[in-house]
Amino acid sequence: MEEFLNGMSMDIEEIERKKLRKVFPQCFSDGKLDIDKLLNLCGEYQHEDYEKYKFEWKGKAECFQIAGKRTMGTLRPCKEESVNFDETQNLYIEGDNLEVLKILQRSYFNKVKMIYIDPPYNTGNDFVYEDDFKDPIQHYKEITSQATKSNPETMGRFHTAWLNMMFPRLRLAYNLLREDGVCFISIDDHEVHNLRKICDEVFGEENFIAQICHKNRDGVSNDKIISSNHNFILFYCKDIELVHSIRDQFGIKRGEKDFKNYNKNDNDGKGFYALNPVTGPGGARKGNPYYEILGIKNYWRFSKDRMLKMVHNGLIVKLNNSLYQKTYKQDVIDKKKSITTWWDNVGTTAKGTTQIKDLFEKICFDFAKPVDLVKHILKFIPYAENDIVLDFFSGSATTAHAVMELNKEDGGNRKFIMVQLPELCNENTEAFKAGYKNICEIGKERIRRAGNEIAKWAAFDINLIRKHGALKPMEAYGGFVNTEENVKLAEELKLKYDFGFKVFKLDSSNLKAWDSSPLKGKGDEAVQELIKRLDESVDRRKPDRTDLDMVYEVMLKLGIQLTEPVTKIDFDGKIAYSIKKECLLLVCLDKNLEIETIDKMTELAPAYIVFGQECLKDVSSMSNAKLLLRRKKIGMKFV
Numbered sequence: 001m002e003e004f005l006n007g008m009s010m011d012i013e014e015i016e017r018k019k020l021r022k023v024f025p026q027c028f029s030d031g032k033l034d035i036d037k038l039l040n041l042c043g044e045y046q047h048e049d050y051e052k053y054k055f056e057w058k059g060k061a062e063c064f065q066i067a068g069k070r071t072m073g074t075l076r077p078c079k080e081e082s083v084n085f086d087e088t089q090n091l092y093i094e095g096d097n098l099e100v101l102k103i104l105q106r107s108y109f110n111k112v113k114m115i116y117i118d119p120p121y122n123t124g125n126d127f128v129y130e131d132d133f134k135d136p137i138q139h140y141k142e143i144t145s146q147a148t149k150s151n152p153e154t155m156g157r158f159h160t161a162w163l164n165m166m167f168p169r170l171r172l173a174y175n176l177l178r179e180d181g182v183c184f185i186s187i188d189d190h191e192v193h194n195l196r197k198i199c200d201e202v203f204g205e206e207n208f209i210a211q212i213c214h215k216n217r218d219g220v221s222n223d224k225i226i227s228s229n230h231n232f233i234l235f236y237c238k239d240i241e242l243v244h245s246i247r248d249q250f251g252i253k254r255g256e257k258d259f260k261n262y263n264k265n266d267n268d269g270k271g272f273y274a275l276n277p278v279t280g281p282g283g284a285r286k287g288n289p290y291y292e293i294l295g296i297k298n299y300w301r302f303s304k305d306r307m308l309k310m311v312h313n314g315l316i317v318k319l320n321n322s323l324y325q326k327t328y329k330q331d332v333i334d335k336k337k338s339i340t341t342w343w344d345n346v347g348t349t350a351k352g353t354t355q356i357k358d359l360f361e362k363i364c365f366d367f368a369k370p371v372d373l374v375k376h377i378l379k380f381i382p383y384a385e386n387d388i389v390l391d392f393f394s395g396s397a398t399t400a401h402a403v404m405e406l407n408k409e410d411g412g413n414r415k416f417i418m419v420q421l422p423e424l425c426n427e428n429t430e431a432f433k434a435g436y437k438n439i440c441e442i443g444k445e446r447i448r449r450a451g452n453e454i455a456k457w458a459a460f461d462i463n464l465i466r467k468h469g470a471l472k473p474m475e476a477y478g479g480f481v482n483t484e485e486n487v488k489l490a491e492e493l494k495l496k497y498d499f500g501f502k503v504f505k506l507d508s509s510n511l512k513a514w515d516s517s518p519l520k521g522k523g524d525e526a527v528q529e530l531i532k533r534l535d536e537s538v539d540r541r542k543p544d545r546t547d548l549d550m551v552y553e554v555m556l557k558l559g560i561q562l563t564e565p566v567t568k569i570d571f572d573g574k575i576a577y578s579i580k581k582e583c584l585l586l587v588c589l590d591k592n593l594e595i596e597t598i599d600k601m602t603e604l605a606p607a608y609i610v611f612g613q614e615c616l617k618d619v620s621s622m623s624n625a626k627l628l629l630r631r632k633k634i635g636m637k638f639v
Contacts, residue, residue, distance in 0.1 A: 005557050005610070007509040010105040012175060013068040019447045022612070055197040059164040067168035071102040071139050072513070074553040075504035075562070076545075077509045078345060080586065083448055084500030089386075089563045090400070091417045095506025096140040096439045097392040100419045101172035102504075106559040112176045112417075113387035116377060116399055118186040118369050121231075122162040124303040137508045144422050144438070162191055163198065169392065170202045176390065179564045180246065184377050185212070186369065187510065189229040189568045195234060203236040209243070210235040214373065215344040233343075233377075248384035251336025258337060262329040275324040278302070294318045298410050301325075339380060347372035356396060363395040374402035378414070387414045390631065394418035397443035400501070401450045406456050408497050412536075415563070418443065418501075451499025452490075454482045457498065459489035502562065510545040510553050511639060540613050540639060541589070551587050554610050554639060558585065572597045585610065589639075592617045595624045602628065608635035 020038075027038040075093060079085045082092075093100050121253050151427050162333065177183065177618040183203070187195050192211075200208065212233040221227040237243045243250075280288030280299045288299040293307050293316070300307055300323075310316040315326045347370025378389070391399035403416045422438040427433045436442045460480045494500070542551060551566060558580060567578040569586075574597050576588040583604040589612040601609060609629065616622045629636045 003637050005554065005637060006558070006614075007072055007074070007511040007513075007553070009071045009073070009102045009556075010109070010559075011070055011289055011522060012102075012105055012172070020402075025204070045560050057160050057163050059160060059169070063164055064171075066098070067171040071136065072098050072509045073103055074509050074549075074556060075100070075103055076136075076507050076510075077552050078505055078551050079548075081444060081503040082501060083451065084495065084498075085502050086565070087413045087495065088498055088500030090396075090403075090498060090500055090501040091415075091504065091562055092400070092440075092444055092501045093419045093504045093506070095419065096136065096421055097419045098169055098172070099140060101169060101176070101392060103556055104417075105172070105175060106245075106562050107556055108176050108388070108390075109559070110176070110178055110418075111388055111561070112390045113178055113181055113384070114378070115173055115177065115181070115183040115390045115392075116186075116374060116382055117173075117184075117391055117393045118395060118398075119166060119393045120162070121188045122158070123189045132168050137506070140506065144424070148250065148349065149519055159191070159194060163194060167194070167198050167202075170198060173390070173392065174202050174238070179239050180237075180242050180382075182235065182237045182243070182381055185234045185236075186231060187209065187234065190227065191351040192232050192234070194321075197234055198543045199234055205236065207237050207240045208235075209237055209240070210341050212341045212343055214346070215342075216349045218348055218350070228503050240591070246382060249336070250380060251338050252376075252379050254333065254335070254337050259329055259333070262327075270328045271330045273326045273328045275317075275319075275326060277327045278307075278323050293323060296321065296323060298323075310385055325461045343373075344378065346370065346376040352398065355401075356446070359446060359453070360434070362430050362434060364429075364434060364436060365439075365446075368396045369398045370586055371398055371402045371405060374399050378402060378406050380467075383410075383412055383414070385413060388414075388417060389414055390417045390419075392419040394420035394443055395439065399444045400443075400447045403445075404451055404454055404499055408458050408493075413498065415498075415519040416501075418447075444501075447499075447501055449556075451494060455490040455493045455497065455499055456486070458493045462489055462493075477497060504552070504562065510542055510549045511540045547575070547577065547589055548614075550589055550639060552586075554587050558608075558610075560585065571600050576601060578606070584608075588612070589616060591615060591624075593621070595628065599630060602632045602634055605632075606634060608637055610637045613638050 006265070017033070020033065024038055027034050028420075059621065073095075075095070077085070082088070135337065173183070185199070196208075196211070203292060212235060213230050214233055217229045219227075222231075260273075262272045264275065267273050278301050280301045288301065289303060290299050291297065291304050293300060293304070294311065296318070302310070307316060310325070317324055317326065349367050349370070350372040351372070352368035353363060353366065355371055356368050357363050389399060389403055390398075394400070397418055397420075397605045400416045400418050403414050406412060409412055420440050420443055421438040424438050425436055425442075431442055438446070452632050457480060463483075463486060547564070552562060555562065555564065564580045564584075569576050571580055572594070574588065574590040574593060576586050576590075579585040579587065585608050586601055586604065586606045587610045588601070591612070591614050593611070593615045598609070611625075616625055626636060
């Protein structure tokens with residue numbers, strides 16, 4: 001049976017209701033949830049207790065409505081601003097991240113491995129605006145055509161405005177995370193306490209892992225009582241039990257400096273080892289057992305049976321009236337090392353700004369996060385093929401830069417999705433003077449330049465390996481050598497390592513909305529107005545939208561990722577677009593299709609063929625197409 005695509009984003013509220021109804025069907029009556037029944041089933045009974053602990057602010061209830069409200073927006077491709085559009089697996093999306101996150105729900109639901117965001121810190125000068133519940137797309141267009149607004153304390157509800165901005169976005173982002181997915185959020189003292197509370201609500205407080213302290217500056221601020229030289233990174237996961245089951249996969253790969261103490265060899269065939277004291281850290285305070293081993297009584301790290309077995313195997317030795325454990329290099333070389341919540345060596349804000357300056361030869365973006373910080377996070381989490389990394393407060397696109405660099409370093413193929421509101425650059429800034437009108441232009445140019453630089457260094461690495469048989473420090477050779485061979489290698493590596501990105505821009509749906517306003521005039525005048533509206537609705541596509549605009553909207557509405565290949569195919573002069581290599585879907589928007597042409601389309605055996613509403617010229621053609629596709633077990637949809 002054919003189905004008309006309505007242009008709406010996924011109904012996430014209905015998805016949640018279905019989940020609940022599947023587990024607790026007895027709690028639904030006439031399609032509505034009986035919350036008292038649900039609480040009673042879970043052993044919680046209402047006693048009119050109005051003093052229970054909860055976190056509230058003005059507008060919180062509306063935040064749930066805003067997150068749940070479906071959008072009519074879409075994402076329009078912009079090939080001319082993209083790099084390697086047809087092949088790349090990376091995305092750069094311009095638009096209000098609230099609407100973009102809604103649009104991505106179908107295609108990226110439970111698909112994202114890691115989210116990293118660096119949202120506005122709410123210092124009084126950060127860009128914060130109220131979401132418009134009635135017409136968010138129109139509101140977005142108005143916002144991005146004027147100067148940005150700050151959130152000064154003189155507005156009154158200083159924290160409220162920030163919470164109302166963050167809460168619905170985090171709720172939508174949660175849906176995109178895989179079950180083993182993780183989320184990192186940079187924040188400072190102004191809102192860290194509130195962010196912890198809303199993250200506890202969104203992710204569940206049991207899924208909180210750590211509050212990391214990141215040293216983000218070296219200098220001292222003399223205008224403060226105590227100089228603040230750090231900010232925080234909140235670390236949450238989607239499912240703590242799943243994360244605990246793979247906890248050994250978290251950590252940083254060990255380098256040569258981690259093995260400098262593995263310099264002892266007792267010629268037992270096991271190789272080099274290091275010696276470390278085996279007393280328990282903190283002794284009894286940590287609950288370590290107290291007993292005697294080799295004549296020494298202490299609080300030991302392991303149980304007595306395990307210690308005795310290690311003594312028997314020569315792994316525990318007595319030196320200078322102390323016990324030491326032998327740890328062999330071969331036993332730990334492939335194990336990752338743990339990290340702590342104190343990060344003081346992963347780059348400062350000043351370094352982030354310098355990295356921008358090095359790429360652009362001027363400071364085009366203030367207070368950028370250092371690439372090393374995001375790389376450190378990426379190295380820490382377990383990696384699998386095609387992991388997706390999302391940053392929906394992309395800023396200068398540090399996250400994209402970090403993903404590309406790390407892929408080059410370890411041969412990975414992580415994909416990134418950057419989302420950024422095109423905030424206007426102030427006319428007094430270096431960015432504006434350099435020709436960048438908004439932050440998105442800076443972010444896209446940074447990815448282009450960073451990709452070129454990384455490809456050059458990768459080419460230089462390969463030449464060093466060819467010449468010397470092993471990689472040697474690049475600094476010793478004076479940097480990138482601009483030879484013809486290196487330039488050619490760099491161009492090849494751009495494709496191999498995927499330094500490209502597809503640009504999409506938020507806009508209203510490509511489909512016309514039915515004009516439901518009252519008819520103008522009376523009698524014949526009203527009839528003519530109605531006929532005009534009916535005629536205009538025959539072709540549902542807006543006149544300024546292209547075939548590719550429509551194709552990508554169809555993909556989003558049917559839950560297909562935006563990086564899937566789209567191939568243009570000619571059938572007897574009629575154009576159709578095949579989506580995915582195995583032709584999962586065919587989209588044809590040409591008019592007056594003949595049944596013979598449709599029959600040729602079916603030879604590709606797609607799961608669905610999507611037609612424009614005006615593709616089939618009459619009722620007879622519609623009936624024949626329906627019968628043909630039903631016989632070949634191919635679905636049929638219309639836009």
